[in-house]
Amino acid sequence: MTLLERFFLDKESAQLVVVDVQDKLCRAMDEKILGKLTHNISILLDAAAELGIPALATEQYVKGLGETVPALKEKLCTPSLEKMTFSCCGGEGFLDALEKNGRRQVILTGMETHVCVLQTALELLSRGYVVHLVVDAVMSRKKHNWEIALQTMTQAGAVMTSTESVLFQLLRVAGTDEFKKLSKLVR
Numbered sequence: 001m002t003l004l005e006r007f008f009l010d011k012e013s014a015q016l017v018v019v020d021v022q023d024k025l026c027r028a029m030d031e032k033i034l035g036k037l038t039h040n041i042s043i044l045l046d047a048a049a050e051l052g053i054p055a056l057a058t059e060q061y062v063k064g065l066g067e068t069v070p071a072l073k074e075k076l077c078t079p080s081l082e083k084m085t086f087s088c089c090g091g092e093g094f095l096d097a098l099e100k101n102g103r104r105q106v107i108l109t110g111m112e113t114h115v116c117v118l119q120t121a122l123e124l125l126s127r128g129y130v131v132h133l134v135v136d137a138v139m140s141r142k143k144h145n146w147e148i149a150l151q152t153m154t155q156a157g158a159v160m161t162s163t164e165s166v167l168f169q170l171l172r173v174a175g176t177d178e179f180k181k182l183s184k185l186v187r
Contacts, residue, residue, distance in 0.1 A: 009169040018057040019110025023066030040137040040163040045075040087119035109137035114149035
């Protein structure tokens with residue numbers, strides 16, 4: 001894999017993963033940051049749908065933490081995968097779904113950054129996936145946990161990115177119908 005292939009997202013190679021953005025877990029989060037997180041993940045889900053990029057979502061211990069928040073759940077094409085493990089990779093069906101898609105780039109979003117997102121990123125990296133962590137679409141209850149997790153994932157080889165960077169890398173060119181539709185989401 002060349003440096004360009006690692007750092008540059010390709011809509012034919014990418015898939016989106018939304019980790020544990022659930023009702024009861026969201027109640028413990030800073031409302032302002034949570035609003036930005038759900039807005040950014042919503043943009044990415046819209047882009048994935050428009051560009052034919054597979055999107056998976058997970059839910060940690062649904063009985064205790066509830067389901068994926070409605071604003072995101074309504075944008076998913078497939079049911080969320082329930083898990084008890086912190087890493088999504090340990091959840092039933094998750095790795096099978098990733099492998100079935102045959103795409104080696106994972107656009108990673110969700111919560112909490114220092115627990116489920118971190119463990120998922122590390123395990124995906126160890127399995128040879130290229131992980132693009134969308135920094136403005138992940139969060140933790142405490143900022144220092146978020147910051148430490150970002151450092152750890154960077155050191156492990158994840159690519160740090162933003163919602164707009166992901167969107168425009170996937171679009172590649174201006175002037176297309178896809179560009180006209182999706183660029184409005186970040187204005």
